[in-house]
Amino acid sequence: MNDATKWYEFRINLPVExxxxxxxxxxxxxxxxxxxxxxxxxxxxxxxxxxxxxxxILKGYICPGTAAEDHVEAVERALWHLRQTGVPITYxxxxxxxxxxxxxxxxxxxxxxxxxxCVVPGWESSEDTGAPIKIAIEPGMAFGTGLHPxxxxxxxxxxxxxxAGTCCLDLGTGTGILAIAAAxxxxxxxxxxxxDPVAVDAARQNVARNGVEGRVEVREGTLPVAEAxxxxxxxxxxxxxIESSHLLKGALRDGxxxxxxGVAEERLDEVLVALAAAGFRPDRLERxxxxxxxxxxxx
Ligand code: SAH
Numbered sequence: 001m002n003d004a005t006k007w008y009e010f011r012i013n014l015p016v017e018x019x020x021x022x023x024x025x026x027x028x029x030x031x032x033x034x035x036x037x038x039x040x041x042x043x044x045x046x047x048x049x050x051x052x053x054x055x056x057i058l059k060g061y062i063c064p065g066t067a068a069e070d071h072v073e074a075v076e077r078a079l080w081h082l083r084q085t086g087v088p089i090t091y092x093x094x095x096x097x098x099x100x101x102x103x104x105x106x107x108x109x110x111x112x113x114x115x116x117x118c119v120v121p122g123w124e125s126s127e128d129t130g131a132p133i134k135i136a137i138e139p140g141m142a143f144g145t146g147l148h149p150x151x152x153x154x155x156x157x158x159x160x161x162x163x164a165g166t167c168c169l170d171l172g173t174g175t176g177i178l179a180i181a182a183a184x185x186x187x188x189x190x191x192x193x194x195x196d197p198v199a200v201d202a203a204r205q206n207v208a209r210n211g212v213e214g215r216v217e218v219r220e221g222t223l224p225v226a227e228a229x230x231x232x233x234x235x236x237x238x239x240x241x242i243e244s245s246h247l248l249k250g251a252l253r254d255g256x257x258x259x260x261x262g263v264a265e266e267r268l269d270e271v272l273v274a275l276a277a278a279g280f281r282p283d284r285l286e287r288x289x290x291x292x293x294x295x296x297x298x299x
Pocket of ligand 1: 172173195199222223
């Protein structure tokens with residue numbers, strides 16, 4: 001039986017030298033959750049040495065929802081295949097309550113810097129990152145800590161487009177991270193939409209925490225909207241763009257830009273076809289860990 005509030009936690013033991021490969025292969029399965037690393041060393045010390053066992057623990061979280069059990073199976077299958085290729089992996093998986101996930105997640109949330117933007121946990125917001133733009137995020141139960149590669153790609157592209165004075169849309173705002181980034185980069189107005197009321201709550205709090213409530217409006221909902229934006233940041237999924245690119249096109253003024261992220265490398269061609277059919281021209285692609293973000297121009 002699927003319990004819509006349960007998170008799943010994977011605890012994967014593996015040799016330290018296999019961590020990069022294995023996490024790259026698994027990260028796609030933890031979309032909506034996270035994959036975090038626990039090493040038997042103090043990562044803060046450069047001279048840190050790995051324990052004699054040389055073992056790392058990867059922890060991955062799968063968020064609640066109807067597809068959660070499918071994701072659990074997909075991860076188990078991927079781990080099985082990795083074991084067949086000779087990587088000595090052992091793992092356990094268990095379901096955990098949302099509060100437990102929150103505590104676990106907090107212990108893994110570290111500042112992440114993408115060019116000029118550093119995302120820091122809300123409870124460490126006084127930390128000096130030296131970054132020109134610091135964004136403090138308290139994830140609550142919402143998705144969007146800046147750690148997921150698809151979010152990082154959006155943060156990267158947001159810094160590569162003309163944004164000062166623009167009107168922006170953040171579709172699927174999660175914690176509000178991209179809306180806050182757009183405002184901090186100079187957008188004059190940002191509409192942040194999410195269909196999940198929990199995300200809307202978290203986003204409103206984060207928007208206030210970062211002092212951009214004057215320029216960012218957070219609303220429960222989705223496209224279509226009765227406005228035309230200069231720029232849209234959309235970190236959803238390949239399927240969303242395949243099915244709904246026309247809605248995205250309808251939300252942009254002629255010549256407006258869309259950042260379409262959350263696209264899996266293996267579905268890139270399908271997404272590009274759908275974007276073209278809706279009237280977008282791709283401008284640039286950015287890639288990370290099997291994910292692609294497309295910068296596309298409307299009209
Ligand atoms: N923008 C954040 C969060 C992305 S996760 C980031 O880049 O990190 C996707 C978010 O989109 C979730 O909070 C989910 O509730 C929301 N969402 C999913 N489908 C949506 C849709 N069709 N319209 C609006 N929001 C949607």
